[in-house]
Amino acid sequence: MSPERQPAAPPQDTVDLLSALIRNACVNDGRPDSGGEVRNAATLAEYLSGAAVEVASVEPLPGRVSTVFRVPGYDPRVPALTLLGHTDVVPADARNWSRDPFSGEVRDGVVWGRGAIDMLNLTAAMAVVTRAVARSPRRLAGDLVFAAVADEEAGSRFGAGWIAEHRPGLIPWDHALTESAGARVGPRAVTVTVGEKSSFPRRLRVRGSSGHGSMPWGARNAVLLAAEAALRVAAHRPAARTDERWHDYVSAAGLPPEVTAGLLDPATLDDHLHHLGDAARFAHALTHLTFAPTVITAGDKLNVIPGSAVVDIDIRGLPGQDEAEADAELRAALVDLAGSVEIEPLGRRTASQSPAGRLYGAIGDAIRRQVPGAQPLPTLTAGGTDARFVRDAGGVAYGFGLYGPDWDIGRTRKLFHGDDEHVDVESLRLTTLALEDTVRSFLAGPDGSDGSHGSHGSVEEGDDRR
Structure with a gap:
């Protein structure tokens, strides 16, 4: 020096x-x-x-x-x-x-x-x-x-x-x-x-119908609809997307050739993430558009079935992914629930x-x-x-x-x-x-x-x- x-x-x-x-x-x-x-x-x-x-x-x-x-x-x-x-x-x-x-x-x-x-x-x-x-x-x-x-x-x-x-x-x-x-x-x-990744946070406004808590059968309980929406969003699996940085990352990890090949192929990447141990969650984030339901709000009285609920979703995109792609994936996750849900943007960071x-x-x-x-x-x-x-x-x-x-x-x-x-x-x-x-x-x-x-x-x- x-x-x-x-x-x-x-x-x-x-x-x-x-x-x-x-x-x-x-x-x-x-x-x-x-x-x-x-x-x-x-x-x-x-x-x-x-x-x-x-x-x-x-x-x-x-x-x-x-x-x-x-x-x-x-x-x-x-x-x-x-x-x-x-x-x-x-x-x-x-x-x-x-x-x-x-x-x-x-x-x-x-x-x-x-x-x-x-x-x-x-x-x-x-x-x-x-x-x-x-x-x-x-x-x-x-x-x-x-x-x-x-x-x-x-x-x-x-x-x-x-x-x-x-x-x-x-x-x-x-x-x-x-x-x-x-x-x-x-x-x-x-x-x-x-x-760093982009951020497209979204709020799902879920519509149900109110009723008395003593008669739950057949009710459109917004709590349950919101919970189902959150579960579907969390389970949704957008396709992996790789780039030169991901190739460098996997190459640096020093893994067996068959594992390296599996991680470099977008079609098999998710099946091989477990080989990265504690780094798997981070590696998944480096290669995917991600959705994380983080807040659910519904109801204000014990004996009233709520007619509305809110689910906040933390969405992070890779370079090149935009809000339109994020919203399309969000609707794909909701499938038949989409008609009961209004998607509200909460912000945007590219x-x-x-x-x-x-x-x-x-x-x-x-x-x-x-x-x-x-x-x-x-x-x-x-x-x-x-x-x-x-x-x-x-x-x-x-x-x-x-x-x-x-x-x-x-x-x-x-x-x-x-x-x-x-x-x-x-x-x-x-x-x-x-x-x-x-x-x-x-x-x-x-x-x-x-x-x-x-x-x-x-x-x-x-x-x-x-």
């Missing part, structure tokens, strides 16, 4: 800061007055106090604080890099955990608590790297911006989405690193998220992807320096992230991270929003070192030098500036 990229960020700080962020319990349940991200904003501001950073905060609603920390570079011609981390977490049911989900306990090399995987681990590493860069005597050419944003877990209305709409100049949108990557696939591959470029190359180099022989594997993420705001603004964004050798894609994805969420100290160390390496490499001068050498060369043609 060149002198300009010698590590300065202490991984133990990432461990300690992650534990503190978990303890702040910034739980976002979707209500505007939840979240309380002001607590994590204060913790991060305290950690970065005394470092040479410019600080700006926004608070769209009381307690919903996003803070942007900027370390200025010396050459405005070099593109900035934004580290986009969110500070909120989803709720946790303590009854299903073996530990207090907000203890931030560190024991036997593991940090426990809600947000340890999604995504306070990476947010903590971003803060540690930002402070290290700000305190370094070797100034980087491009600006480093660490955006610690609120409300990602409920759609970003009061976080990155609010900033993109109301204060777009606060964050550089050209290049960004965010969550959902770094897991192992097979013996050598490490995931780098380059895109799929987004970023091409490979200079930032992607820097990520791959950093991964290989920490894990010799490793290869970056470009993948989609099934869920939504704040990367979409970067791509909507014309920039490139990648999911980042680097887990230890035992953290395959199935293990990591299972812990997202799951019980007993945790991460090991070794993964935090690898992520911190790889992130600092990526930052210093990407933000160095065009010839790899820094401000101490007085370099002011122009940016190479063909890099992924936007």
